[in-house]
Amino acid sequence: MASGNRAVRCSRRDDPMSTSAAPRPLQQVLALGDAFIPELPNYYRGKVRENYDLPDGRRILISTDRLSAFDRAIAAIPLKGQVLTQTARWWFEATADICPNHVLDYPDPNVVIGKRLDILPVEIIVRGYLAGTTGTSILTLYKQGAREMYGMRFSDGLRDNEALPQAVITPTSKAFDGGHDEPLSAAGIVETGLLTQAQWDEVSGYALALFARGQALAADRGLILADTKYEFGADADGRILLADEIHTPDSSRYWFGESYPGRFERGEKPESFDKDFVRNWVVSRCDPYREELPPIPPELISQTSDVYVRAYETITGQVFVPPPAGEPPLERIRRNLARYFERGREADHVSSSR
Numbered sequence: 456m457a458s459g460n461r462a463v464r465c466s467r468r469d470d471p472m473s474t475s476a477a478p479r480p481l482q483q484v485l486a487l488g489d490a491f492i493p494e495l496p497n498y499y500r501g502k503v504r505e506n507y508d509l510p511d512g513r514r515i516l517i518s519t520d521r522l523s524a525f526d527r528a529i530a531a532i533p534l535k536g537q538v539l540t541q542t543a544r545w546w547f548e549a550t551a552d553i554c555p556n557h558v559l560d561y562p563d564p565n566v567v568i569g570k571r572l573d574i575l576p577v578e579i580i581v582r583g584y585l586a587g588t589t590g591t592s593i594l595t596l597y598k599q600g601a602r603e604m605y606g607m608r609f610s611d612g613l614r615d616n617e618a619l620p621q622a623v624i625t626p627t628s629k630a631f632d633g634g635h636d637e638p639l640s641a642a643g644i645v646e647t648g649l650l651t652q653a654q655w656d657e658v659s660g661y662a663l664a665l666f667a668r669g670q671a672l673a674a675d676r677g678l679i680l681a682d683t684k685y686e687f688g689a690d691a692d693g694r695i696l697l698a699d700e701i702h703t704p705d706s707s708r709y710w711f712g713e714s715y716p717g718r719f720e721r722g723e724k725p726e727s728f729d730k731d732f733v734r735n736w737v738v739s740r741c742d743p744y745r746e747e748l749p750p751i752p753p754e755l756i757s758q759t760s761d762v763y764v765r766a767y768e769t770i771t772g773q774v775f776v777p778p779p780a781g782e783p784p785l786e787r788i789r790r791n792l793a794r795y796f797e798r799g800r801e802a803d804h805v806s807s808s809r
């Protein structure tokens with residue numbers, strides 16, 4: 456199987472035939488931990504993506520391979536950035552008839568050029584199941600006894616990971632500067648002026664329709680889209696578009712449809728793409744919020760890479776096309792973005808000479 460080849464590829468750099476004087480595992484060479492490009496303007500380093508705003512209203516979003524957890528990047532997983540970009544691409548294309556999105560171009564497997572938007576200050580999380588592990592997830596809150604959540608009433612007697620009678624939106628405040636997300640309600644969002652009623656109506660309509668499409672297409676692939684997060688933004692004319700990413704393994708919870716019913720009946724956790732073993736390995740060895748992280752074993756990194764690639768192939772039904780071996784991804788990205796350096800410089804020059 457294709458992912459098996461990748462595992463081999465990932466360890467080939469350990470091969471004594473390697474010409475490098477100090478051989479390092481291939482994943483260290485090929486992973487894209489950072490994508491700082493000094494020739495591009497208006498840099499913003501996100502948890503996972505490097506962002507550049509061009510003066511003409513476009514935004515370059517480069518997906519790195521960073522695995523983010525415990526408010527930090529804990530590892531670089533080869534191919535993860537490409538998987539995220541390509542998974543989102545597949546979904547943007549599969550949902551463009553439902554909701555306009557920010558996409559303008561894909562100049563590189565890890566890069567999307569989007570229309571720069573004013574991101575609405577609410578994260579639109581849609582949930583089809585009583586699930587989740589974070590403090591804002593409805594399962595966590597429900598188990599603490601909450602029945603009134605996000606301005607909605609949940610019935611008694613629901614079980615872990617049970618399907619909800621209908622998908623719900625559990626919006627949270629978008630923490631713009633490293634703060635933590637807080638639960639909101641539709642009424643609260645409008646009352647406090649985070650969104651107008653019209654914006655909320657539009658965004659919630661889009662989100663539920665996108666989620667319904669997501670669940671239907673996932674089901675065709677034997678998957679359950681349990682929940683996901685959307686970010687919307689407004690353009691200069693106030694038109695609302697879908698921004699950021701859509702239905703990626705990072706923004707969504709996918710379960711395997713075949714094993715779900717049995718596992719649910721037995722009270723077991725649904726089966727999913729297991730991307731958490733690096734996280735679990737780290738937690739079992741240190742307090743990641745306070746201590747330095749121990750070096751993560753290369754085999755855990757390459758297994759995680761395989762899981763991401765498998766997720767891409769399962770979700771989209773497409774064969775993953777790996778980049779040519781050996782070329783550092785940042786070099787390739789720089790080459791594919793070179794035309795934007797020119798424009799960025801020209802435009803900077805124009806604006807600074809004004």
Ligand SMILES: Nc1ncnc2c1ncn2[C@@H]1O[C@H](COP(=O)(O)OP(=O)(O)O)[C@@H](O)[C@H]1O
Nearest residue numbers: 501502503504514557569570571572574698699
């Ligand atoms: N079209 C867009 N216009 C402006 N900002 C966007 C657009 N699409 C996504 N963003 C923002 O770009 C950033 C993407 O990088 P990411 O690593 O997700 O950062 P973060 O750590 O802030 O979530 C996010 O802050 C997201 O809100």
Ligand SMILES: [Mg+2]
Nearest residue numbers: 501502503699
């Ligand atoms: Mg983000």
